[in-house]
Amino acid sequence: MSFLTPAAEGLRGLGRASLFLLTILATIPGALLRPRLIVQQIYSVGNLSLIIIIISGSFIGMVLALQGYRTLVNFGAASSLGVLVALSIVRELGPVVTGLLFAGRAGTALAAEIGLMKATDQLAGMEMMAVDPIKRVIAPRFIAGLIAMPLLVSIFSMMAIGVAGGHAIGVELLGVDDGSYWSQINQAMHGGDICDMLIKASVFGLAISWIAVYQGYHAAPTSEGVSRATTSTVVVSSLAILALDFVLTAFMFR
Amino acid sequence: MQSRSLELLVGFFVSLGIAAVFVLTFRVASLDSVGDSGSSYKITAKFENTGSLARGASVKLSGVRIGRVRDIGIDPETFQAVVTMEIDGSRNNIPGDSNLKILTSGLLGEQYIGLEPGGDPEPLKNGSEIAFTQSALVLENLIGQFLTSFTQKEPSAAKKSEEPAEPKADRKIDGPGTAPAK
Amino acid sequence: MNTVISDTLVRVRSLRFAFGPRVIYDGIDIDIMRGKVTAILGPSGTGKTTLLRLIGGQWKPDAGSIEFDGINVHQQSRSELFELRKRMGLLFQSGALLTDLTVFENVAFPLREHTRFPESMIRDLVLMKLEAVGLRGAADLYPGQISGGMGRRVALARAIALEPDMIMYDEPFTGQDPISMGVLIRLIQGLNQSLGLTSVIVTHDVEDVLKIADYVYVVSGGKVLDHGSPDQIRNSKSALVRQFLNGEADGPVSFHYKSATTYEQDLMAGRA
Ligand SMILES: Nc1ncnc2c1ncn2[C@@H]1O[C@H](COP(=O)(O)OP(=O)(O)O)[C@@H](O)[C@H]1O
Ligand SMILES: [Mg+2]
Numbered sequence A: 001m002s003f004l005t006p007a008a009e010g011l012r013g014l015g016r017a018s019l020f021l022l023t024i025l026a027t028i029p030g031a032l033l034r035p036r037l038i039v040q041q042i043y044s045v046g047n048l049s050l051i052i053i054i055i056s057g058s059f060i061g062m063v064l065a066l067q068g069y070r071t072l073v074n075f076g077a078a079s080s081l082g083v084l085v086a087l088s089i090v091r092e093l094g095p096v097v098t099g100l101l102f103a104g105r106a107g108t109a110l111a112a113e114i115g116l117m118k119a120t121d122q123l124a125g126m127e128m129m130a131v132d133p134i135k136r137v138i139a140p141r142f143i144a145g146l147i148a149m150p151l152l153v154s155i156f157s158m159m160a161i162g163v164a165g166g167h168a169i170g171v172e173l174l175g176v177d178d179g180s181y182w183s184q185i186n187q188a189m190h191g192g193d194i195c196d197m198l199i200k201a202s203v204f205g206l207a208i209s210w211i212a213v214y215q216g217y218h219a220a221p222t223s224e225g226v227s228r229a230t231t232s233t234v235v236v237s238s239l240a241i242l243a244l245d246f247v248l249t250a251f252m253f254r
Numbered sequence B: 001m002q003s004r005s006l007e008l009l010v011g012f013f014v015s016l017g018i019a020a021v022f023v024l025t026f027r028v029a030s031l032d033s034v035g036d037s038g039s040s041y042k043i044t045a046k047f048e049n050t051g052s053l054a055r056g057a058s059v060k061l062s063g064v065r066i067g068r069v070r071d072i073g074i075d076p077e078t079f080q081a082v083v084t085m086e087i088d089g090s091r092n093n094i095p096g097d098s099n100l101k102i103l104t105s106g107l108l109g110e111q112y113i114g115l116e117p118g119g120d121p122e123p124l125k126n127g128s129e130i131a132f133t134q135s136a137l138v139l140e141n142l143i144g145q146f147l148t149s150f151t152q153k154e155p156s157a158a159k160k161s162e163e164p165a166e167p168k169a170d171r172k173i174d175g176p177g178t179a180p181a182k
Numbered sequence C: 001m002n003t004v005i006s007d008t009l010v011r012v013r014s015l016r017f018a019f020g021p022r023v024i025y026d027g028i029d030i031d032i033m034r035g036k037v038t039a040i041l042g043p044s045g046t047g048k049t050t051l052l053r054l055i056g057g058q059w060k061p062d063a064g065s066i067e068f069d070g071i072n073v074h075q076q077s078r079s080e081l082f083e084l085r086k087r088m089g090l091l092f093q094s095g096a097l098l099t100d101l102t103v104f105e106n107v108a109f110p111l112r113e114h115t116r117f118p119e120s121m122i123r124d125l126v127l128m129k130l131e132a133v134g135l136r137g138a139a140d141l142y143p144g145q146i147s148g149g150m151g152r153r154v155a156l157a158r159a160i161a162l163e164p165d166m167i168m169y170d171e172p173f174t175g176q177d178p179i180s181m182g183v184l185i186r187l188i189q190g191l192n193q194s195l196g197l198t199s200v201i202v203t204h205d206v207e208d209v210l211k212i213a214d215y216v217y218v219v220s221g222g223k224v225l226d227h228g229s230p231d232q233i234r235n236s237k238s239a240l241v242r243q244f245l246n247g248e249a250d251g252p253v254s255f256h257y258k259s260a261t262t263y264e265q266d267l268m269a270g271r272a
Helices: A004-032 A035-075 A078-119 A122-128 A133-163 A166-173 A178-188 A191-217 A223-253 B002-028 B139-153 B159-178 C048-055 C078-085 C103-114 C119-132 C148-159 C178-194 C206-212 C230-234 C239-246 C263-271
Strands: B040-047 B058-061 B064-074 B081-088 B099-104 B111-116 B132-134 C008-019 C022-033 C037-041 C063-068 C088-091 C166-170 C198-203 C215-220 C223-228
Touching: A004 A035, A004 A133, A004 A191, A035 A078, A035 A133, A035 A166, A035 B002, A078 A122, A078 A133, A078 A166, A078 A178, A078 A191, A078 A223, A078 B002, A122 A133, A122 C088, A133 A166, A133 A191, A133 B002, A166 A178, A178 B002, A191 A223, A191 B002, B040 B099, B040 B132, C008 C048, C008 C198, C022 C037, C022 C048, C022 C198, C022 C215, C022 C223, C037 C178, C037 C206, C048 C063, C048 C088, C048 C166, C048 C198, C088 C148, C103 C119, C103 C148, C119 C148, C148 C166, C148 C178, C178 C198, C178 C206, C198 C206, C206 C230, C215 C230, C215 C239, C223 C230, C223 C239, C230 C239
Parallel strands: B058 B111, B099 B132, C037 C198, C037 C215, C088 C166, C166 C198
Antiparallel strands: B040 B081, B058 B064, B064 B081, B099 B111, C008 C022, C008 C063, C215 C223
16 A cells, blocks of 8 residues: 555656646647747747757767767768768757757756746736636746747757768868768658657657646745756656657657 | 847747758758759669668769659569659750669668660650669578579588678679779 | 624635645634725734635635625636636735736736736826835836835735725735835725725734724634624633734733644653
């Protein structure tokens, strides 16, 4: 009986989170009528994550190019460097790394902000003013997260493959031919790969936004509760991203 | 006002993201490398075996890409693979009796189709079918062939056959990669 | 002014409410009269804030009923409840201002959410309400830049923006200096007289509230100890009420939070 309790608690949490998601989804049509609120939130989850995404994307592309070159050059296949970088980024690293960074940068901010609003009675105050906090506060943040993630993943991948990452190291530094860098990528990849990347990005975006607003909204209304919600957001989102990545990759392999 | 600059910044972010999606689809997946159907034409060819040839693979003439594979299907009667290729419209003087080979770029590379021009003055055009094709080399079949030819010559030494067979098989696989269509 | 209950706006009947094992209300009856100032007095921690949240429909009672203008608050759908809440304002103890909006935008918030007034009209209304609480000059400040007492006055301006039928004040006098206290008292009285606004003031601050209240309830330990006009309360026969009014630590009401063990037991336990 007693050892069942944590499992039962976990199930209860999952159930509550699912009901919470349904509540959010039900308010989305109404929330879409207030695009200004969504734009504001896209700024705080998207624009403010831009710098970290651009820098991380560039560095990861550069590291991949350096490491890949060392291996490929042994096989006389250095011209395939672009393929190696592009495939790793588009299929895995782009969505996963962006997701982890997004959880750390935007997810925690969301959870802390909502948790603090709860702790300082701002959400209860809204309810007493007959304003639904789910529709007014939660839904715009959730929608903004859904919109921002695919865009951030695309920017990350573009930086990593083309602009500053793999291309800068491979072509400018290591002297891989610019034409074969791109043509090899072209041969190995299809529109479907980009599509899969965007699917992964959207699924991760949904998971992170959901987890963050849930943790914030259900935080204990104390400073400790808010800090715990912030930590849980990172931990749970990261695990969710990695697990979902496995499931999605398995599906996409078919 | 403040909300205007906010909207501007968000607009910048969203357009950067959308631009990134376009760069990725066009540059990486290169939907633009062979122009649209207006400036290209389609030809087909039947192969005994297409190996790991995939949609989107290149069609090369003397190592230069002139088109790509659009579709791979099966002929319902002969059970041969039917490969549909889209050829760049500017390559409109390729002899009709050219032949096609499925080749491999490098040791680890993708498979592509190499086109060796023939001598027919009649050029390929939309809907043409190329009659002369050579299938992809399949490793297992090659080894199998060697084993049978070897055992036929020297039925007593079947066990030893593995050693000489392997390097020979390797060379054959290597061949198309190092010496593409001439 | 005396206690002829002619018209009841809020009717609380045999209300029972508990946080887990801790019973906050054990069957209380309260009537709040339309257009009057009703004070609810009680030591802190008795559940005065809880009562306001129950009336506002944020929490559900375990038993009993709360009616607002004849409508049972806890048997409404979410949207019906929201319609009901537009008719009542609750002034939170903490102010509960939205910290990412300016003072001006905070007061404009309910107007923007619930009306389609043109911007110029919203501006006029907001400045009017801010002027009433003496904070028009603070319109462009953020809640983080004003004091707690000022914050509560902004919250009052926000609560009256939609011109509700009733306002519930949770400890409105805490953190006010004598001048703004006087302003606040006159404001509550003024709203009450000019607009016929029903006011519920929850406080442990006895003297000031007895000056403006028409009717007073004293609650403690989950029960209503006494109720009546301020004069009746001042002369209450209940020892508990007298102890509360005079602020004595020892008496029927314990200054100490209820404990399962005695002080001595706890001290000895530490030594074991
Ligand atoms: N969310 C809660 N969960 C559990 N107990 C609570 C909660 N809120 C308040 N309490 C308890 O209920 C009692 C009444 O609280 P409250 O209504 O805030 O008192 P006050 O009369 O000072 O406004 C307090 O003693 C507190 O311990
Ligand atoms: Mg209180």
